[in-house]
Amino acid sequence: xxxxxxxxxxxxxxxxxxxxxxxxxxxxxxxxxxxxxxxxxxxxxxxxxxxxxxxxxxxxxxxxxxxxxxxxxxxxxxxxxxxxxxxxxxxxxxxxxxxxxxxxxxxxxxxxxxxxxxxxxxxxxxxxxxxxxxxxxxxxxxxxxxxxxxxxxxxxxxxxxxxxxxxxxxxxxxxxxxxxxxxxxxxxxxxxxxxxxxxxxxxxxxxxxxxxxxxxxxxxxxxxxx
Numbered sequence: 001x002x003x004x005x006x007x008x009x010x011x012x013x014x015x016x017x018x019x020x021x022x023x024x025x026x027x028x029x030x031x032x033x034x035x036x037x038x039x040x041x042x043x044x045x046x047x048x049x050x051x052x053x054x055x056x057x058x059x060x061x062x063x064x065x066x067x068x069x070x071x072x073x074x075x076x077x078x079x080x081x082x083x084x085x086x087x088x089x090x091x092x093x094x095x096x097x098x099x100x101x102x103x104x105x106x107x108x109x110x111x112x113x114x115x116x117x118x119x120x121x122x123x124x125x126x127x128x129x130x131x132x133x134x135x136x137x138x139x140x141x142x143x144x145x146x147x148x149x150x151x152x153x154x155x156x157x158x159x160x161x162x163x164x165x166x167x168x169x170x171x172x173x174x175x176x177x178x179x180x181x182x183x184x185x186x187x188x189x190x191x192x193x194x195x196x197x198x199x200x201x202x203x204x205x206x207x208x209x210x211x212x213x214x215x216x217x218x219x220x221x222x223x224x225x226x
Contacts, residue, residue: 005029009052014192015185019141021062022187025052032153032191033078036145040117040138043067045092047136048147048189051079056086067116068092068109072147074100074132076189081106096125097132123149123177129168135177142184144198149174150205152191158215162194163205167216173209178202 005026014034015022022036035049042064049055049069059066069084070092071077077100084091084106093101095110113120121135123146136145150156150163157164163186165173182199194201 002028003030004033009050011052011054013058015187015195017143017185017195019062019138020143020187021058022193023052023055023058024192025050030155034187034189034191034193035078036187037062037066038118038136038138038141038143038145039063040141043116045070045116045118045136046080046083047145047187048072048076049079049083051082055083059087069106070115070136071097071100071104072134072136072145073189074098074130076147077103080104094120094122094132094134096122097134100132121177123174124169137181137183139183143187144181144183144185144202145187145189146178147189150178150186150202151188152194153188154191155220156190156216158212158219161205161208161212162201163188164212164216165205165209167220170209170213170216173206175206179206 009025012024012027020038033050036047038045039062044062044064044066046069066087068089069080071080080091081104090107090109091104092109095112101108119137123133123135124131185195186198187193
């Protein structure tokens with residue numbers, strides 16, 4: 001199984017609710033790269049997208065017009081420029097994020113603590129390891145998007161976890177950024193989101209991150225050796 005899929009995509013919808021949708025363009029890939037779109041106050045924001053036939057149909061089903069495509073992790077340029085160009089909108093990048101804007105073949109707009117009706121949460125801004133990540137929170141709508149630090153893909157979770165902290169952050173989970181949030185749903189940049197008891201599952205992922213680290217690392221070694 002390839003880490004990242006390529007070639008002809010096979011779009012699969014993974015998260016679907018009144019104000020948003022999520023999809024995986026290559027459902028058989030190991031990384032389970034998930035893309036999302038949220039409708040907030042009449043604006044449709046496309047988050048860290050991987051393109052595929054059928055994406056525009058998903059966006060058209062949401063209330064409002066596409067306002068922008070958002071890069072929420074410095075490694076998640078993905079197909080942001082292509083989708084932004086197709087919809088004649090900018091790519092939005094956090095005003096503190098470096099090394100991304102100049103690599104996008106599309107107009108770029110910067111944003112700070114708010115992006116339309118979304119609250120922008122700085123999850124990580126570090127040089128060791130290199131990692132710049134912003135989460136987006138629609139508090140009124142109950143949706144939290146976390147692009148990388150927390151995910152639901154199989155390589156981020158032990159068998160007992162619904163959400164898991166990224167393997168590289170297991171010993172230092174993003175508690176300061178994410179603790180205390182109580183979303184109705186958590187959408188992730190990798191894997192299907194959590195649509196029920198999301199606040200509890202997020203708290204559990206953060207609280208058990210270190211304790212469950214040995215199990216996750218053992219699982220990873222077993223998959224590698226297998």
